[in-house]
Amino acid sequence: MEVETDQTTKVKKARKNQSPWAIARRKFLKNKLAMISAVFLVFICIISFLAPYVTTADITRVNVGEMGLAPSTDHWFGTDKSGRDVFTRLLYGGRISLVIGMSCTFLIILLGTIIGSIAGYFGGFVDGALMRFTDFILNFPFLVFVIVVNSIFIGKVNGVWVLIGIISVLAWGGVARIVRSKILAEKENEYILAAQSIGCSPIKVIIRHLLPNVASTIIVQASLLFASMIVAETGLSFLGFGVPQTVPSWGNMLSVARETDTLQNKQWIWVPPATILTLTILSINFIGEGLKDAFNPKSAR
Template sequence: MEPTVSHESTPALVKPTKPKSQSPWVLARRKFLKNKVAMISLIFLLTVCALSILAEPLTMPIEDTAKINIREIGKTPSAEHFFGTDKSGRDVFARTLHGGKTSLLLAFTITISVITIGTIVGAVSGYFGGWVDNALMRFTDFMMNFPFLLFVIVLKSIFLESGTATLIFVISVLSWTGVARLVRSKVMAEKENEYILGSISIGCSPAKTIFKHLLPNVMSTIIVQATLILAGMIVAETGLSFLGFGVPMNIPSWGNMLNEARSPDVLAIKWWIWIPPAAVLTLTILSINFIGEGLKDAFNPKSNR
């Protein structure tokens, strides 16, 4: 007797789907977008940058912000002058926007220079090691011995007629050492991985190995460090300009505007002259620090997903 064959449909075996692998950059972007404080800070920073870039069409040409207007001296905030006027009759609102353009442009330029110099020195030192590492690190130690503030003040005193280019050059030359040491340590740890050894074994040049394989894998650390340096450069420019050794006084910047707060009557009575640039400066630095913390948490694999 032949066995009966059941015609009932048997459930098909469903193969489990493998989760899609995501790159660290995709995961970091998702984690950063979920950080509300970092996102609010990023929106605020972008708004400040946009208003600073559009300072001239929104208010007046930058040349007009340096002109003295005797009829408008010391006016309080009004519909005509949103932030009032200073002791020279200049519009504080226009100077705040133009000052932001100057301070942010200087800070971004110096940060890019510092990151570029420090990354190149640190990557070359960490990759080659040996006498190259010793020579570059001893030179880095030598540069770290220069007192930053004193050296900048001395050079600015020598070159009294110099503009912002000298300030950018001096600060960039003296500020790359920390980035170089950080990148060096990351590169030395990264170059022991198999993909770097494989790149060397197939004959890739050192430059190709460094820029195509090593640096992309330490770029997250560099980006986080860049945000911290950006905030520090804004503080450095403001402090030097406040002391009279930064941006020339005929160019509006947040530091030059705060320089007027050294006058007792301005500090105590004419609050509208220094509070707007001080408030924008403080909020900008806080926003950059919050963005840096958000990026640090986003690129940290040990943080909660």
């Protein structure tokens, strides 16, 4: 019994001496729902990005003789109204939707972190000017701007990158406010005052001292944003203002569900993308909740 007590005491001491990142990693790995979601998301990403090696069917070829076929051994998920293989378009569509979600998330986090860090660190006039600009961005009519810009650039440039740019430019405001509030609280600590007293430049203080201490909040926000960006792409494409119809995406595949005949009699055309989209969004949200729980020092896990 004494040996077991000593071992338990050593384990508790070792855990107390762990860094916050090590503790968060251990707590996240113990979250079964988050781990299952992470495995599923990785699987979806791998199979989508390796689509050319998984299937050899042409995603653009219109086959009049195979229009609207039900699932079979030749077409696992059937064909759409243009005779294109639904399974193939599902994989290629996942690649587009995931790329848009990842790219938008990266750009939003980058812009929001830069502006929020500068505003929070310098304060005063700089903070006021940047936050008023952030308020303007947050109040900007998102849908109207997307429709107008999409109408201007349609057919002239790559519609996917136009959509990524529009969403990223209009969606960083929330991240900037969160980062600013964290920086304002963190910069009052003694180690920041010490770094300033020895002559560290503002950029060095922000990058080397402040951002590492607010990184956990940024990571959690990024995981939740990823799901939101995929939903945004899907909604815009469903309405016809997102990814061009010639480019397969989960949103474009779901847009056919607006037709009554397809919705009622040809469920194999829209049910697979709807199912995969729902499971992907749930997985990302569960991962986000797992990260939030892992980085929460008051968590009971």
